Every structure is written in structure tokens, then in C-alpha cells.
Amino acid sequence: MKRILGIALAVLLIGGVAAVIALGGNKPEGTATKTVRGVIGSEKSEFFRDRDVVKALADKGYTVKTETSGSWAMDQLALKEFDFAFPSSSEPAQEIEAAAGLKGAQNTKPFFSPLVVIARPNAAKVLSEHGLAKMTGKNSGTLLLGPYLKAAQEDRTWQALQGGTSAYPELIGTVFIKTTDPTTSNSGALFLAATSNVANNLGVVGDDAAIERTAPLMHKLISVQGALEQSTDDPFRSFISGSGEPLILAYESQVASLLQMKQGAGDADMVVFYPDTTVNSPHTFVPISDKAKELGSLLATDPKLRALAVRHGFRPQEGVAEFTAATAPHAAYLNPELTGIRQVGAPTVKILMALAARAKG
Secondary structure, three states: OOOHHHHHHHHHHHHHHHHHHHHHHOOOOOOOOEEEEEEHHHHHHHHHOHHHHHHHHHHHHHEEEEEEEEHHHHHHHHHOOOOOOEOHHHHHHHHHHHHHHOOOOEEEEEEEEEEEEOHHHHOOOOOHHHHEEOOOOOOEEEOOOHHHHHHOOOOOOOHOOOOOOOOOOOOOOOOOOEEEEOOOOOHHHHHHHHHHHHHHOOOOOOOHHHHHHHHHHHHHHHHHOOOOOOHHHHHHHHHHOOOOEEEEEHHHHHHHHHHHHHOOOOOOOOOOEEEEEEOOEEEEEEEEOOHHOHHHHHHHHHHHHHHHHHHHOOOOOOOOHHHHHHHHOOOOOOOOOOOOOOOOOOOOOHHHHHHHHHHOO
């Protein structure tokens, strides 16, 4: 009798295990089926780490693994080890394509972000009172690059701007904007593209003669900073933690993301200046392997991923309304329509890199 019961129990257990295997063998809906590896600009790392983004991509069949690099240094990497590259503008994308031996790659530009200069409130006050900037809202304004470059050319100090004495002890030494390394980082390179345009009588630097005219001033803008960061992430984090320089170059997306996620950005913490001349930064997705061929289009068109991009401060292509609606509670800091901003083209990659090398010295 005991033997019969033992056999029956064994049969039931085997049946139960078989049932569990059968039930568990069905893959849950939305589970990623394709793993792709990419190299991205650091300003997009939080986006790809976001659990909601991970889930949205998994629902479309993707697991995305990333590592960061300066956009202008990506072409120096072993690109065949990646399925895609995602620099912060279209200019380095051309170099990436050439380095990876790609022909006719179907690049996409899912979103973009203009450059901004973030200022401490006292620094913003001094700049606006002395004609280097114009306030347009409680915590926003326009940086006037012409007057700013004149001050840089003259090596003006914070004390000199205030008549020889400083009402704000934290504002001492030469007035400068902390940027990234223009030879490796997209934001630093595009800062030179915009400032050199103003210095070149409002024209794109397009030949050796224009490089010669503008390079000495560009060198002043960069050399005064000392050590240069390789990405915008570190200077931005230093600024919002209360350290760092009083003026730093950043992407609007970093500010908009911070505000939307309410990470301690109080009314008195910063003023966001939009340079009156800017070069837009369309983040450009370059598929390297066939596995990532559709991912760029997915990031550009999927409604959920577009909404998540806005949450991280990016502007989807043709998405002014989406960005404006999402950031409406923080309108005091932002310029959704980019009103009063002159948008210009960048020099060719060859010219811009030559100018960056001269600027860095």
C-alpha cells in the first residue's frame, strides 16, 4: 500500500513540475528579445538608465546597454564593438560613420537640446547690470555674446565689472564660462561654433583666414578655464551641489530634467541664460550593426519614448508643443520657443576641429 501511494505521489510531483515548466516556458509579453550595445554622450545616460525607459524599450523587444564618451572622441573608439553610436550632434556623427566604414547609414535625430549658460543669481545680476546679459524672466535671460566676447577680449574681471570692488566675495578673478574640452566634447565644440560666428562678424568660420581671425579670442575663452572636463555631466553636478564656477555651459535638457524631477532646484539657486547666438544640438543616432537599425526610429516616433525624452529635458523633433506643455510649471527658467535666439550653422568638422585645437593650444 505504501509503495502504491509513493508511486502515485511521484507521478503527481512529476506532473506538477511538468506543469510549472509548461506555464513558465511562455515568455512574458514585452520581454526584450534583442540586446544592443551603444556608446552615448553622457547627457543621455540618465535617460537610458531610467526604469521606465528600460521597460518601454523592453516592450519593443530591446535591451540597451550603454557606455559614455565625449561625442567628438567616439570616432577613436573600436566602433565595431558597438551596435550604435549616439553623439550629441550631427557633426561628429559624420566622423563616426567614416571611422566605422558605414555607407548610406540611416541616421535619425530623435531629439535635440540647445546650449544654455547657468549662472549663480549674483553672477546673473552683475552680468545683467553691466550689459552682458538681459533678464527675460525671474530665473531666465539672454546672454549677449557680443558684449560678453568684448569683456573676454579685454580680460575683464568680476571686480572690474563692478567698478573695482566686489559686492559679492564669491565673484573674483576673470569672468569666464566653464565649458568642456572642445576637442572631445560636443558642448565645448558647439560653444566655439557659436562664439566664433559672432567674432567672425556674424558669419560661419569657413576657411583658414577666418580661423586666424577668431582663434586668438577662442584661445582666451578656453585657456582661462584651466583643466577641462570631458563631458557636461561633471560641471553640471558640481554646480547644482553648490560648488563649481559661477557660470557654466550646459544643455537645456539637463536643466529641464532637473526641474521636472524636482531635485532641489529652488527659485534662488540659478538663472538660465540662453546665448543670443546658438548652434542647435540634434542628438544623432548612428546604427552600426543591423541589430540597432530600427532603434533610432523607435526613439524618434514611439509616443511613450518621446514623452520620456521630454521628461529628461530633451526636445523631440517637431515637439515644441510637447516640451512646452511638460515644462510649463517651470516657465520662469526656460525659453520653449527660443524667442530672440539667433540659430546658426556650425563650421565643417575639419574647420571646427582645427579651431578647437587652436583654442585649446
